[in-house]
Amino acid sequence: MPQNSTAPRILIVGGGYAGFYTAWKLEKHLRKGEADVTMVDPLPYMTYQPFLPEVAAGSIEARHAVVAHRRHLKRTNVITAKITGIDHANKVATITPPVGDPYEFEYDQIVVTAGAVSRTFPIPGIADNAIGLKTIEEAVAVRDKLMSNFDKAASVPAGPERDRLLTTVVVGGGFAGIEAFAELRSLASSLISKYPQLSFEDTHFHLIEAMGRIMPEVSLKTSEWVLKDLAKRGANVHLDTQVTGAVGGNVELSTGQVIPTDLIVWTAGVMANPTVVRGGDLPVEERGRIQTRADLRVGTAEEPVEGAWAAGDVSAVPDLSGGGVGGYCVPNAQHAVRQAKVLAKNLVAVLRGEGTKDYFHKNLGAVAGLGLYNGVFQSGNIALKGFVAWVAHRGYHGLAMPTWERKWRVLWGWWNNLWLGRDIVNLQTVQNPRYVFEEFAARPRPAAPAAAPAAPAKAAPAKAEPAKTEAVPTEAAVPVKDDVKTDAPAKRRTERAERDEVKAPAKKAPAKAKA
DSSP states (O other): OOOOTTSOEEEEEOOSHHHHHHHHHHHHHSOTTSOEEEEEESSSEEEOGGGHHHHHTTSSOGGGGEEEHHHHOSSSEEEESEEEEEETTTTEEEEEOSSSOOEEEEOSEEEEOOOEEEOOOOOTTHHHHEEOSSSHHHHHHHHHHHHHHHHHHTTSOSSHHHHHHTEEEEEOOSHHHHHHHHHHHHHHHHHGGGOTTOOGGGOEEEEEOSSSSSOTTSOHHHHHHHHHHHHHTTEEEEOSOOEEEOGGGEEEETTSOEEEOSEEEEOSOEEEOHHHHHTBOSOBOTTSSEEBOTTSEEEOSSOEEEEEEEOGGGEEOBOTTSOSBTTBOOSSHHHHHHHHHHHHHHHHHHHTTOOOOOOOOOOOOEEEEOSTTOEEEEETTEEEETHHHHHHHHHHHHHHSSSHHHHHHHHHHHHHHHHHOOOOOOOGGGGSTTHHHHHHOOOOOOOOOOOOOOOOOOOOOOOOOOOOOSSOOOTTTSOOOHHHHHTHHHHHHHHHHHHHHHHSOOOOOOOOOOO
């Protein structure tokens, strides 16, 4: 959308939950021409992260778990690039596109919703061998990796290599880790029937948690039920255990145990997007998040930063309900979506000279899927387990998925899977799509080595004269010269004359006269 030079310019940094919903609601609340809205994100879509475990398990098509920015943001200028610097003192942001040089973008209001990334520790081998579960690409890679390992394991005999291929390790026992762990266990169990060479006992699943319990969002009793349920399904949970190394895929634990594996999924926490936080001059709190007020303006309760807003995982928003960790809202989708809606209303109110409202949301509870037809739900003292909780999980997230277009795609996929079963097509090779073309593509032959330059022509050497001796050469040794040919007739005449003379009789001498 071309910018109106006279209207206030609103820059939204990040197009995830909070960023997408802020832009979506601003389009609803702003009058035509009241402001120019620009959203910058390196990806052209918003990812609905609660669906990532089901994408990894093949229960949801990957494209259905994301929302295209340009399809649903009709009056927002969408830029697919990164924000690599924020100079709020001068209200200028640096945009770095994937192609071309960085450039500066002037704004009047900035909304920072850059989200979070996986938080890791300097453990040897983790950066080289593990994979997170924060993006749709990671979820697809985890699914394809697990299924590819089944293909490989089915072709090797029982032994250490097969065990390594069929061993999955998930690090982190929070909601994201437990959901991913349970969904992958469910996928592996369903794959067994497709591989007669393998048995259920061949598969090994380990979850590593540094604390003494899992899922702190639910009651201790509910978390213990989840542990028992996972144990029944052949999954191992290691509590009070830390990962000390993962070099070469060998996961070393603080207990001394070593688990060889070909798939390590890291879900042990998140941190605010460091590129945006460290690349700007907005105030940051001790945990590396942007300091945010209850009305979602950047700053403290006593002193807001004029023209700056923040929401979602990148921000430290006070939890006025009293249920937040350390007094702040926990970084999850439930808060990010609701914060974005309040932020959009407050931003419009400020543009119109009106007052703002504080963000307040009391946690409705927690719901998690633990594989097909199994789940857990906790709201206050109410806990649901098993199939009922699984229905609640799908119902809640099916409705929470933004836009009806995406809702229908997800619901239609679930309906098809109910009758057709889980889709187990493995497309790992899509990560290297040119491998077949490269293998058989005709290539030009190597050029022949250049011939050495010809040496300049030399005069033919004169024939050596035969050495002169005292002996007279025989006739056969005498070379024939060209001029002899011209005298051949004369020579033949001479030879005939000599023969004729030999044949003629000698003449008698005259008789003497008598005396």
